[in-house]
Amino acid sequence: MVFYLLSFTAELENLTNLQPRDGCDDPNYVYGFKLKCENCGEVTQKETYVTLSETVSIPNSKGTANLVQKCKLCGRDGTIQMVPKYGEPLTLDASQKEALAKLMVFECRGFEPIDFIFGDGWVAESTSGTKFDVDLSGGEFAEYDEQGECPVGISNLQAKFKVAKKQERYGRTTYV
Numbered sequence: 001m002v003f004y005l006l007s008f009t010a011e012l013e014n015l016t017n018l019q020p021r022d023g024c025d026d027p028n029y030v031y032g033f034k035l036k037c038e039n040c041g042e043v044t045q046k047e048t049y050v051t052l053s054e055t056v057s058i059p060n061s062k063g064t065a066n067l068v069q070k071c072k073l074c075g076r077d078g079t080i081q082m083v084p085k086y087g088e089p090l091t092l093d094a095s096q097k098e099a100l101a102k103l104m105v106f107e108c109r110g111f112e113p114i115d116f117i118f119g120d121g122w123v124a125e126s127t128s129g130t131k132f133d134v135d136l137s138g139g140e141f142a143e144y145d146e147q148g149e150c151p152v153g154i155s156n157l158q159a160k161f162k163v164a165k166k167q168e169r170y171g172r173t174t175y176v
């Protein structure tokens with residue numbers, strides 16, 4: 001079992017707090033990515049999609065996971081369980097520092113998640129306070145903020161999965 005932390009950043013123009021529509025733990029936000037088999041190295045051809053609100057039972061076990069899948073090449077089973085509560089919105093300040101914002105933790109058995117896909121279902125707010133629904137599936141976003149009388153935009157999206165360690169410190173759990 002390995003924890004993977006998904007982080008992201010983007011260039012924000014007059015926008016801040018970019019995050020899934022109902023926050024980083026939005027139960028219906030769809031996370032899309034590819035899977036690499038830890039056993040044989042095969043990468044799935046098709047993207048896999050998981051959401052917090054959808055779980056399936058793990059065969060021969062009492063547990064559940066957000067995804068149970070078999071590697072097409074070697075037949076090994078793998079599971080992915082999402083671990084909420086560790087995400088944070090991408091602020092304008094973080095964006096300007098090119099810092100990554102944590103989005104979601106995935107507890108993985110048998111598979112490594114790779115190649116995160118930005119989809120629809122995001123929100124951001126302009127520096128004048130206007131909320132925008134944001135679809136990132138085209139790789140960028142551009143609008144005009146009537147209230148702030150300025151263009152707003154998102155470009156240069158980047159996302160990264162990295163192996164994370166679970167740490168308990170002062171009674172709080174973090175993934176770094």
Ligand SMILES: [Zn+2]
Pocket residue numbers: 037038039040041042071072073074075076
């Ligand atoms: Zn395999």
